[in-house]
Amino acid sequence: MQVLSPQFKPRATLALKDASLQAALGKARGGFVDKRAAAAAELPEFEQLREEAKAIKEHTLDHLDFYLERFEERVKAQGGQVHWARNAEDAQRIVLEICRKANAKTVTKGKSMVSEEVGINEVLEQEGIEVIETDLGEYIIQLAKEPPSHIIAPAVHKTKAQVSELFHAHHSKLGLTKVLTEVADLVNEARQVLRGKFFRADVGITGGNFLVAETGSSIIVTNEGNGDLTQTLARVHIVTSGIERVVPTLDDATTFLRLLARSATGQETETYTTVSSGPRRPGDPDGPEEYHVVLVDNGRSKMLAGRFREMLRCIRCGACMNHCPVYGAIGGHAYGWVYPGPMGSVLTPLFVGLDAAYDLPNACTLNGRCQSVCPVKIPLPDLLRELRHMQHEAKLSPWYQRAALAAWGFVASRPRLYHALTGLAVRALGWLGRGRGRFGYLPLASAWTKGRDLPAPQGKTFQEAWRERRGKSS
Amino acid sequence: MSEAREAILGSIRTALKRGPLSQPERQQLESQIATPPHHTRPHFGDDLARRFAAKLESRAATVVAVSRMADASGAVVDYLDRLGLPKAVAAAPALENLEWPQGLAVRFGRAETSDQVSVTPCFAGVAETGSLVLLSGPSSPTTLNFVPENHVVIVRAARIVRHFEDAWDLLRKEAGGIPRTVNVISGPSRTADVEQTIQLGAHGPRRLHVVVVNG
Amino acid sequence: MxxxxxxxxxxxxxxxxxxxxxxxxxxxxxxxxxxxxxxxxxxxxxxxxxxxxxxxxxxxxxxxxxxxxxxxxxxxxxxxxxxxxxxxxxxxxxxxxxxxxxxxxxxxxxxxxxxxxxxxxxxxxVLKVDRVKARFEGTVTYHDSCSGLRELGVKAQPRKLLATVEGLKLSEMQDAETCCGFGGTFCVKYPDISEKMASDKVANIEASGAGTLLGGDLGCLMNIAGRMKRLGKPVRVFHAAEVLAGMADGPGLAEPEVR
Structure with a gap:
């Protein structure tokens, strides 16, 4: 997938001016937040579960090699195949080869962020294979030729009217020419169109929310049932999953399932949780003939070593972006790659480079709300600040910013000089601003005064006024 | 691909600053898998059947109770009548021994696109969230759970367990290893992908009807 | 402690x-x-x-x-x-x-x-102060600044003290815990996004019906007051300490010296 993160600023500005996007974001914002808060409040054990989930992940990461091998061994014993992908190219090649062997013409897909990350669709389409996203949100953005703007609600940026236009444009060719205005009718039409695809598909690709070492299983959760039709009706089922998704046992997975639905959509549970363990067994009247799991590293094993290891706990619930005021203002596309919002602002620089994704860690107010709702307690603000530190050390920040910081640091480490200079500046500004109490424009402060006035100082610094009133104490 | 496998495992071990785990260490982890640690589970009252039904209904499923297994097929006919559906169902072969009423066409096997109603058994019910645990196998095709617009599930009240972990325990004890597919179903299919408006019947069944057999 | x-x-x-x-x-x-x-x-x-x-x-x-x-x-x-x-x-x-x-x-x-x-x-x-001797006529609303709220657990404390200020009525705004878009240097590095966030905050303040905004952090208060003045809103802005100390009789943030 093309990396547009370097254009973060202009894309964010466009997003702020996009009336449809702002309408869609406005509708989404409150819902996610309120539903999650209610779901968490209904479960007194929620905080305890967060702690335990974090501990399970930390244990698993400490023994990641063991659990992956254990998982592989169980999958093989059940007649499935495990493939290891070091990077995106490996993953693309593996999936393509499986599809070629299966002589695939049509591939259906359940929602998988890893497959977005490694760019599966493009490769299959170049091969002349028809690829159909079946999650309704993914289907909508596939028609619109856009990447997802949210990891669990990929089309959250689209209004009903836009979906209606898209469906009309694409479904008319199939003889469905009516312009639909009700959500129910739009969903029904998509159901009708996609039904045929499920039955025609040769290969079904899904993600894996969790991999279970105990049983050699992949687990997916959906509300629509699209993942189940994808993997049950196709001849071949391919699971694409990051290596960090493995957990030791079904019981461990259950702790995460309790957190995932509540954090993601504020549901107690998603409608469908499906545990898949290999291909069709003797006597089975249905199910895939082949079951493949593609374990994707793509930089994850390196993250395991350092400060960003904590990011490997992420279960892709989307709560951080649902609660991020910056995401809420600009939506997901401005971030310019697969993962938006706070988790994306940590991951994207690690995947595509500190320079290309320079803005992402910086476009954050460090308000901490993401961390407070993260089901596995990832300290996202600290990680974003660490990325800023790496950028600073690599001298990637703009020269004028580093110069200003150095000058300020020089003065702030010399209290006498600092107070002399602030005293002068405050006196001047206080005198200039006393009439209105604020400045609508100020040279050198135009970034501040662009959208807001600057309150005028009161005329003296506190230090000066204090010493005038109280003498030279301390 | 074994090259990639070794590269990834090697990279993990480098990051963890160690080599492969020793045999005793592996055995220790194996034994932890064999006896999973007891994690926190939601606490709730003892009327499991009531909670099970209430939770399912809260997600737009319908629930009826009958007193014995012989009445279950009658409940299916009632359901068809209520919805004005033709008297024909696709049922899991596992239900072949059920007494099916005259006048109801029952086809046993996997689902076909023309099927409007499926009837399946259920391995266990979970009171925690009001969820049904269905296992794939020669006598219980998975397609029945997703293809028809109406899915009727017959569950014995005695098989309603408290937590998911209890269902996994049953699975470990009774099913003889994990089946190809375990479907945990907690309501009819739904989506909220258009303007966060909840719409039932996105891809899977539009309606889920649960018959609880008390006897 | x-x-x-x-x-x-x-x-x-x-x-x-x-x-x-x-x-x-x-x-x-x-x-x-x-x-x-x-x-x-x-x-x-x-x-x-x-x-x-x-x-x-x-x-x-x-x-x-x-x-x-x-x-x-x-x-x-x-x-x-x-x-x-x-x-x-x-x-x-x-x-x-x-x-x-x-x-x-x-x-x-x-x-x-x-x-x-x-x-x-x-x-x-720490000091177990449970009331102040101060008077403030009017309805106020309180913005919970992010660092204080999430890193130090400051939420009930200012409200508890403000409840003892004579004449003061608190009207909570929607999303009081949502960031105002200040974020230190964020507000000058990403002024457009910051402005949108501040505008949302201003809308919530207005909807609360309060005549005065209080908070515990000057950075946020300067940002909100600046945006509010730019939009021509009459709501006044003080640091909560000024009200609690009975010292909110002068000009609020971004107000001229002589009213």
Missing amino acids: TSPVPAGPRIGLFATCLMDSFRPSVGFAAVKLLEDAGCTVEVPAAQTCCGQPALNSGDFATTRRLAKQVIETFAGFDYVVGPSGSCMATIKNDYPQLFADDPQWREKAEDLSRRSFELLSFLTD
């Missing part, structure tokens, strides 16, 4: 840089509240800034230099108190982390961390 509070504790006031330059009246309000509660307050002249601008820009070396300055300046005080959740969270939470690899300074940073408090939570949680 492991150790008991000494009688008449000696407080070093952390005069935050925004307070020092833009709103000394907040400093005097803080002093009055602390002295009314029986404290002795001193204002060390050798202080400048906690270093947060450098910290949040990823310049940890400069931050450490300034942190050492703060640690040394405030070495002898029973407590260090400042009228800002964000500066005090930096001192309390970030300083010890900054010296993770330097045992000597880490110890000093942890000692300072234990003695450091945000003003309003210090009054209620």
Whole structure:
């Protein structure tokens, strides 16, 4: 997938001016937040579960090699195949080869962020294979030729009217020419169109929310049932999953399932949780003939070593972006790659480079709300600040910013000089601003005064006024 | 691909600053898998059947109770009548021994696109969230759970367990290893992908009807 | 609060840089509240800034230099108190982390961390102040600044004290806990996004029907007041300490001297 993160600023500005996007974001914002808060409040054990989930992940990461091998061994014993992908190219090649062997013409897909990350669709389409996203949100953005703007609600940026236009444009060719205005009718039409695809598909690709070492299983959760039709009706089922998704046992997975639905959509549970363990067994009247799991590293094993290891706990619930005021203002596309919002602002620089994704860690107010709702307690603000530190050390920040910081640091480490200079500046500004109490424009402060006035100082610094009133104490 | 496998495992071990785990260490982890640690589970009252039904209904499923297994097929006919559906169902072969009423066409096997109603058994019910645990196998095709617009599930009240972990325990004890597919179903299919408006019947069944057999 | 509070504790006031330059009246309000509660307050002249601008820009070396300055300046005080959740969270939470690899300074940073408090939570949680003698006629709404709220747990404390101000009525706004878009240097690095966030905040303030906005952090208050004035809104803005000290009779933030 093309990396547009370097254009973060202009894309964010466009997003702020996009009336449809702002309408869609406005509708989404409150819902996610309120539903999650209610779901968490209904479960007194929620905080305890967060702690335990974090501990399970930390244990698993400490023994990641063991659990992956254990998982592989169980999958093989059940007649499935495990493939290891070091990077995106490996993953693309593996999936393509499986599809070629299966002589695939049509591939259906359940929602998988890893497959977005490694760019599966493009490769299959170049091969002349028809690829159909079946999650309704993914289907909508596939028609619109856009990447997802949210990891669990990929089309959250689209209004009903836009979906209606898209469906009309694409479904008319199939003889469905009516312009639909009700959500129910739009969903029904998509159901009708996609039904045929499920039955025609040769290969079904899904993600894996969790991999279970105990049983050699992949687990997916959906509300629509699209993942189940994808993997049950196709001849071949391919699971694409990051290596960090493995957990030791079904019981461990259950702790995460309790957190995932509540954090993601504020549901107690998603409608469908499906545990898949290999291909069709003797006597089975249905199910895939082949079951493949593609374990994707793509930089994850390196993250395991350092400060960003904590990011490997992420279960892709989307709560951080649902609660991020910056995401809420600009939506997901401005971030310019697969993962938006706070988790994306940590991951994207690690995947595509500190320079290309320079803005992402910086476009954050460090308000901490993401961390407070993260089901596995990832300290996202600290990680974003660490990325800023790496950028600073690599001298990637703009020269004028580093110069200003150095000058300020020089003065702030010399209290006498600092107070002399602030005293002068405050006196001047206080005198200039006393009439209105604020400045609508100020040279050198135009970034501040662009959208807001600057309150005028009161005329003296506190230090000066204090010493005038109280003498030279301390 | 074994090259990639070794590269990834090697990279993990480098990051963890160690080599492969020793045999005793592996055995220790194996034994932890064999006896999973007891994690926190939601606490709730003892009327499991009531909670099970209430939770399912809260997600737009319908629930009826009958007193014995012989009445279950009658409940299916009632359901068809209520919805004005033709008297024909696709049922899991596992239900072949059920007494099916005259006048109801029952086809046993996997689902076909023309099927409007499926009837399946259920391995266990979970009171925690009001969820049904269905296992794939020669006598219980998975397609029945997703293809028809109406899915009727017959569950014995005695098989309603408290937590998911209890269902996994049953699975470990009774099913003889994990089946190809375990479907945990907690309501009819739904989506909220258009303007966060909840719409039932996105891809899977539009309606889920649960018959609880008390006897 | 492991150790008991000494009688008449000696407080070093952390005069935050925004307070020092833009709103000394907040400093005097803080002093009055602390002295009314029986404290002795001193204002060390050798202080400048906690270093947060450098910290949040990823310049940890400069931050450490300034942190050492703060640690040394405030070495002898029973407590260090400042009228800002964000500066005090930096001192309390970030300083010890900054010296993770330097045992000597880490110890000093942890000692300072234990003695450091945000003003309003210090009054209620440590000094056990449960009422103030102040009067303020009107309806106010309260913006929970992010650092104070999430890093220091400041939420109930200001409301508890404000409830004892005669004549004051609190009308909570929608999304009081949502960031106003200040974020330190964020607001000048990403002014468009910041402006949108501030506008949302202003809309919620207006919808609350309150005539006055209060908060515990000058950065956020300057941002919101600036946006509010730009949009021509009449809502006044004060630091909560000014109201609690009975010193909110002068001009609010961004208001002219003579009203």
